Amino acid sequence: MIATVEPSNISGNIYAPASKSSMQRACAASLLTKGTTTITNPGKSNDDLAALDVIQKLGATIKTIDANTIEISSTGINPINKEINCGESGLGIRMFTPIAALSSDAILINGTGSLLTRPMDFFDEILPQLHVQIQSNKGKLPLQIQGPLAPANITVDGSLSSQFLTGLLMAYGAAGANDVTITVKDLKSKPYIDLTLQVMKHFGWDVTNENHEKFHFNTNQSKTTKPIHYSVEGDWSGAAFLLVAAAIAGDITIKGLDVFSTQADRAILQALIDCGCRLSIQPEQIEIGPMPLKAFHFNATDCPDLFPPLVALAAYCEGTTVIEGVGRLAHKESNRALTLQDEFAKLGIEIVLQDDLMLIKGGTGVQGATVHSRHDHRIAMACAVAALKASAAVVIEEAEAINKSYPNFYEHLQSLNAHINLQ
Numbered sequence: 001m002i003a004t005v006e007p008s009n010i011s012g013n014i015y016a017p018a019s020k021s022s023m024q025r026a027c028a029a030s031l032l033t034k035g036t037t038t039i040t041n042p043g044k045s046n047d048d049l050a051a052l053d054v055i056q057k058l059g060a061t062i063k064t065i066d067a068n069t070i071e072i073s074s075t076g077i078n079p080i081n082k083e084i085n086c087g088e089s090g091l092g093i094r095m096f097t098p099i100a101a102l103s104s105d106a107i108l109i110n111g112t113g114s115l116l117t118r119p120m121d122f123f124d125e126i127l128p129q130l131h132v133q134i135q136s137n138k139g140k141l142p143l144q145i146q147g148p149l150a151p152a153n154i155t156v157d158g159s160l161s162s163q164f165l166t167g168l169l170m171a172y173g174a175a176g177a178n179d180v181t182i183t184v185k186d187l188k189s190k191p192y193i194d195l196t197l198q199v200m201k202h203f204g205w206d207v208t209n210e211n212h213e214k215f216h217f218n219t220n221q222s223k224t225t226k227p228i229h230y231s232v233e234g235d236w237s238g239a240a241f242l243l244v245a246a247a248i249a250g251d252i253t254i255k256g257l258d259v260f261s262t263q264a265d266r267a268i269l270q271a272l273i274d275c276g277c278r279l280s281i282q283p284e285q286i287e288i289g290p291m292p293l294k295a296f297h298f299n300a301t302d303c304p305d306l307f308p309p310l311v312a313l314a315a316y317c318e319g320t321t322v323i324e325g326v327g328r329l330a331h332k333e334s335n336r337a338l339t340l341q342d343e344f345a346k347l348g349i350e351i352v353l354q355d356d357l358m359l360i361k362g363g364t365g366v367q368g369a370t371v372h373s374r375h376d377h378r379i380a381m382a383c384a385v386a387a388l389k390a391s392a393a394v395v396i397e398e399a400e401a402i403n404k405s406y407p408n409f410y411e412h413l414q415s416l417n418a419h420i421n422l423q
Contacts, residue, residue, distance in 0.1 A: 003380075003399035003410055005387035006419035010250035014242060014416060016234030016257045017406050018043035021195060023232045024051040024091050025166070028099055029203040030072035031055040032174035033228060037072045037203075038065070041232040046404045050087030054096050057081035058103070076102075076174070083108040088115050088404055093141070094163035097123055098171035101132045101147040110142040113375065122157070122164050129154050151177035151217070158187030166196040169215060173205035177217035187212050188328065189302050191264035198262055203228060233258050236265035238406040240309040241381045243268055243288055245413065247277035248316050249388035251289035252416055259283065264303035271298045271310055275317050295319030295362060304328035304336075308382035311340050311360055315349045315386050318363035326356050339379055343371045347386060347394065368392025373401040381409055388418060 023043035028051070030037035042048065052062055059078035063071045077099070084100060084107060086092035093111050097120075100107045121139030128134065131150040136143050151172045158165055168182055187193065190212045197207055208216040234256035246252040259266070259281055272279055272288065274296035280287040295317045300306050304325055314321035329336040337358060341351040344360075348367035352359040368390050373380035380401045387394030399422070402409045410420050 001398070001400040002423050003384060003396040004421040004423075005384050005394050005396065006421075007390055007392070008249060008388050008418040010245060010252060010388065010413070010416040010418050012416045013253045013255065014412055015255050016236075016239040016242070017408065017412075018048070018232045019235035019237070019263060020045050020047045020405055021091065021192065021235070021237070021263060022199070023048045024089070024095065025196060025199040026230045026232060027051040027055050027072070028095055028170055029199055030228075030230075031058055031060045031074050032076065032099065032170060033203050034074060034076055035227060037074075037228045037230060039070050039072065039230050039232060040068055042068075042070050043232060043235075045407055046087055047089040047092060050085070050089050050092050054084045054086060054092065057084045058096075058100060079103050079105045079107060082106065083110060086111045086115065088113040090115065090118065090161070091163045091166070093120070094161060095167040095170065097143060097145065098127070098149060098167040099174070101127060101130070101145050101149040102171055102175060104146070104148045106144065106146040108142055108144050116141050119160065122160065126154060126156060126164075126168070149175060151175050151180045153181050153183075155183040155185065158184040160188075162187060162189040162192045165193060169193075169196055169200065169207060172217055173200055173207065180217050182215045184213055184215070189264055189304070191262050191302055194262040202230060233261060233263075235406075236261060236263040236268065237305050238409070240265055240268040240306055241312075241385050241406075241409070242412065243272060243286070244309045244313045245385045245388055245416070245418075246288040247272055247275065247290055247293065247313060248385065249290065249418075250416070251278070251287070253285050253287050255285045257286060259286075265306055267303050268306055268309065271296055271306070271313065274298070275313060293317040295321040297322045299324040301325035301328060305378060307336055307358070308340060308378040309385065311344060311351065311358075312382045312386040314360035314362045315344065315347070315366050316362060316389065321360045321362055323358045323360070324356055326353060326358050336376065336379070339374045339376060340382070343374070343379060343383060344386070346371050347383070347390065366390040368394055370395040370397065372396075373398040375401050377401045377404040377406065381406065384410070384413065384420070
């Protein structure tokens with residue numbers, strides 16, 4: 001698909017999309033909880049659909065109640081298929097691998113697209129310590145595993161991704177881990193682990209956390225078996241693009257976001273405050289609009305998914321914006337540091353990479369051009385947002401990459417009066 005985004009003034013009200021971080025964790029917890037879970041505001045992105053497919057293959061039954069409600073019934077891990085496929089979801093593959101390892105069945109774990117090139121050697125090192133047999137493709141997918149996983153005291157490296165830890169925490173909880181501790185060194189993206197712990201607590205697991213370094217599973221777990229209701233919160237990752245679009249191109253009101261959320265990407269608010277846009281943060285909604293924008297300094301180490309929307313914002317900020325945390329970008333859907341540098345250069349914006357820093361020279365004017373998503377949902381969205389005040393139309397090739405996380409993105413921008421032609 002090709003998306004042509006014309007310079008536009010946007011305005012109106014909109015609800016944030018459902019959080020795939022929240023949705024996928026809720027799917028996993030529903031699978032691991034015996035009984036029935038009702039999920040409201042379920043996500044519909046490719047990653048969310050992949051998570052639903054995985055839990056069905058691992059034994060859950062899913063029933064659609066209405067457009068805004070699904071019901072998941074489970075008796076625990078009882079695989080009905082010898083293979084699960086997590087699509088292109090990095091969270092999915094890292095979270096569901098330890099969970100699938102709870103079964104004594106041999107299971108093949110696979111993915112598609114860029115996931116096939118992402119490092120998975122974490123599991124080669126850790127799972128054998130938990131009595132799980134594993135055979136990987138030289139540290140990459142596919143993985144052949146056979147459990148059952150037996151919780152034990154282990155030490156893990158949290159520097160590559162917190163998602164591996166999310167899977168281990170959930171698997172330990174479901175396995176009834178008794179007086180065992182996971183020790184973590186150099187944990188990145190701590191807010192995402194807070195979200196994992198929040199979801200686990202909602203589903204009845206009690207995990208003690210000491211400074212994000214020691215996670216202890218207590219004896220006498222008070223595991224609930226009563227029906228559970230879980231509402232998927234609004235997605236700060238997707239909403240970040242809407243917020244930046246408004247800071248650049250017009251006044252909008254966004255509803256459905258929890259300003260007290262544990263989602264890491266809520267930190268976008270600080271960047272928006274620092275750049276000087278018009279911003280009113282209220283309990284029920286956020287009102288935002290353009291003002292003369294100035295360069296800002298932001299540390300994205302714990303929220304690397306914010307790099308693409310922040311680059312689009314920085315392109316319109318007078319001066320050189322500095323974003324820390326470039327090291328977190330190598331193992332995403334693309335190498336996002338280089339991809340952002342290349343694609344925004346086509347739009348006339350210079351980006352300098354300097355060790356762990358990204359320097360964006362903004363305020364020089366965004367030009368019309370043809371760019372490529374590199375099959376990366378956040379690159380496609382960043383280019384679309386940056387196009388809203390470009391000197392001419394911006395054409396985005398492989399624009400359907402957005403389906404991974406935010407399939408309604410172009411439709412939502414169009415509802416705010418953005419001129420976008422899809423073909």
